[in-house]
Amino acid sequence: MTLFDELKTAAADDWAAYTHHSFVQQLGAGNLPQPAFRHYLIQDYLFLIQFARAYGLAAYKGHSFEDLAKGQAGLQATIEETELHVRLCAGWGISREQMAATAEQPATVAYTRYVLDTGMQGDLLDLHVALSPCVIGYAEIGARLKPALEANPEHPYAEWVAEYSSEDARRLADEAIAYIDQLGARYLSPARFPRLAEIFATATRMEAAFWQMGLDLAAAEE
């Protein structure tokens, strides 16, 4: 069992609430109201700025060129991920500048600053565990939603599902899983597991809150 699987098993209920959140179910079914998706996507753009910083922090905390390269690769992938956000928002007439000027929601601030603070306080293992529900969870969700895409060529969220079910997304997730194992071999002692499990469960709950924010912002406009 990988360390990631151990963490996921320890946080099974939180993981299910995140990956099977009502936002995700509606997204997959194609009946998620567009305002909910739009609010989510703009907040996610702001989220990714902070996540890119967290990968920069991971590079800073590195001890070898391999660690530095992992941080750099995460930062690079995060910057590239925003092309999806910019493209989809452009389709609705929302510019990059408008996205950047949008106020961060509490759920966005809470999740991103939690990850950054955890990384500042802890070591590379703490930081990569805090980052892991993001990259690995989205690849898991993408893989699960992919068949819905094949069943419906007109799927309204096809581009989003395609992004997170891509081979690139799977590869990044597999690399994150392997790297966490590697960091575990370097730093983990049995006494540390409860703290790591707490970080993982907290970040996972923040992911669920992030989906909920999309639904709540759309509901508040009705």
Ligand SMILES: Cc1ncc(CO)c(N)n1
């Ligand atoms: C909130 C959130 N979690 C994970 C990902 C995947 O990178 C994302 N873009 N946004």
